[in-house]
Amino acid sequence: MRPLFLEAIAQWPADRVALQTDSGAFSYGYLRKAAQCVADALRDALSSDVGARILMPAWPDWQYVATLWGVWQGGGVAVPFSLGATAEELSYLITDSEATALVCPAVLAPMLRPLCVAMGIGFWEVETVVATQPAPTEWPAIQPAARALMIYTSGTTGKPKGAVHTHGSLAAQIQTLVTAWQWQATDKTLLTLPLHHIHGLVNILGCGLWAGATVVILPKFDAGKVWEIFAQSDFTVFMAVPTIYSLLVEAYRAASPAQQAGYTQACQAMRLMVSGSAALPVTLLNAWQEISGHFLLERYGMTEIGMAISNPMEGFRKAGSVGKPLPGVSIRLVDEAGQVIAQAHEAGEIQVKSPCMFLEYWRKPDITKASFSAEGWFKTGDIAEQDEEGYYKILGRNSTDIIKSGGYKLSALEIEGVFLQHPEVAACAVVGLPDERWGEVVAMAVVMQAAASSAAPDLLHWGKAYLASYKIPKQVIVVAELPKNAMGKVVKNEVKQWFAKE
Known part of the structure; x- marks a missing residue:
């Protein structure tokens, strides 16, 4: 049994374009073959430890996808990390995750190879392994409950914790969003977000490729460049954080009237624009609607739970609200005394039950247990209120840390x-x-x-x-x-x- 994600993308024609990057265009067929090469190279590292953790930099290009799919093909757990991570931060990740190996593009090898050697873990360059012919291999059957992804997330305990998702929870996240946001194989989306977070990795890259769409990756966000790309291409979907929308508004206002007209036309040709990962100020929502014609779809989620609440793809979207629970997701608000809140406009902590739920914080059973109520509800630490129509409004964190x-x-x-x-x-x-x-x-x-x-x-x-x-x-x-x-x-x-x- 192949991993659920790889089973989904196997249906797409080999010559269909999956990625467009600064390096060129890459088809689904090319990326599937490259992933097999990565899995083959990692065979020993993966067979020595069931669910071996493999570190990979969040490099915004085809090498990232080939590595991610290759790790999953071989039964490993992908551990993406920020390109801005210092040597000290990366050493912590290697130690905490008990990583077996690190795989990276050749351009990062001079920086990362010495650290891997010093810490005694395996090291591979993607380009080198992809240049070889993979040997015929009987890959292990990967069950939905098997660990697939470890994303490090900050918490009140100080050091980042590795939040572990299974193949099943990742598939549930993607399938939920593909349905709710109506992803299609004809979609084309621009990815400007980092690939070591759920937003970029799952909501954009994961959903887009699962649906057979084309994902265009911009290696570094630049507002002027984004507007230029929008005006020159036929994008249908765009997702970003409020900071990016704010910078785009500033760049739009600095452009000439002729440029503004072209930018507006490009936005109006899109079918969906989404904002998340932080609260969207209503003033920014209104400013974006004025220049683009889009009332941004705001949603709520986090590393541990995936997306849980969303304004509708079709239907009424409420300013200042993140919408209603997604299908299959249960939400409740709980006050400081631990009592479930039934009244509208009363603030409480968001608690969640969902098939998209993470499995655990890696090697931290006590913290994992403490993150759930006795009834199995995950305690998000986010405070919200619900109005009479069932829409949720995020009020903030219950932790100043x-x-x-x-x-x-x-x-x-x-x-x-x-x-x-x-x-x-x-x-x-x-x-x-x-x-x-x-x-x-x-x-x-x-x-x-x-x-x-x-x-x-x-x-x-x-x-x-x-x-x-x-x-x-x-x-x-x-x-x-x-x-x-x-x-x-x-x-x-x-x-x-x-x-x-x-």
Whole structure:
């Protein structure tokens, strides 16, 4: 039995274009053969450990898809990671996931091979293995319950946790969205999001290829480039985070009237535009509708549960709302006392039951267990309310230690842990500040050691060696001490108020 995803894409003609990238156009047939080569090269690594974890950089090109499919073909677990990951962050992922090997495109080999050698894991270049002829192999039968994907997500415990999805939960996610958003083989979509998150990996790439569509990958987001591509091609679907829509609006307004007319026409030719991964300001929703003619479809989901709530493809979409539960998904709101909320407009934590649910946090059984209620509901940590018509509105997080910035979910505790390693930092508190473009931006209040000589810019420069650029604080203030409650815990709401006064 082939993995469910590979079974789905096997139906598409070998010569149909699956991907268009800076490297060229790649057919379904080419990618299927390339995946077989990857699986063949990894045979020993995969056979030595059932569900072996294979790390892969989220490289926005054909090599990513060939590696992902190849790992699944051989029965492994794909562990994608950010291209911005530092050596320290990647070392943590290798250790925590107990990875057997890493597969990457040749261009990244000089950077990644030494680390793999130092940490004693296997290393392969995609181009090298694809150039070989795969040997006839009897691949193992892959059951729906088998582990398929591990996505690292930040949490209140500080260090990222590996959220594990099975072939069955991934297939459920994709099939739900393909049906709800009416994906077709005739669709063409532009992918500008990172491929180590559910939004880019499942909602766009996964759904598009499952449906037999063409996915055009832009290696790096550039608002002007996106508008140029829109105007020159026949896209039907576009999905992005609010930050991207905000930047596109800015670029549109800076364009000439003739360019604007072409951009608007290109948008109006599309059938669907979706926003997610962060709250969509109503002002941005209205601005986008004005220039594109599209009332953005806003939805709600997260790494662990896939997509759970969505405004309808057809029918009434409500501004400021993420819609209603998707088919097969059950949602309830629970108050601080653990009681289920039945009244409209009363805030509570979103709890979910779904066939799209993740299996576990890798090697963290206690945290996994604590993430579910006694009745099996996953506790999202997000606060929402439901109106009389059944539409949900997201109000925020129940934890001040999670920051949503530009579609990323960042852990304040992880960032604090890094800066506390600086010899001149006595204490620090990291918070998220509201921002129209990014949703939230990272800010840090820091207490320096008495004899410290470093200034805030020096701290940030130092931090870039240990943290990806999007985790580096955008604002820093130096303070004498941090506000704490009777239990000695930093009162972060007070810290946020300091920045409001700046």
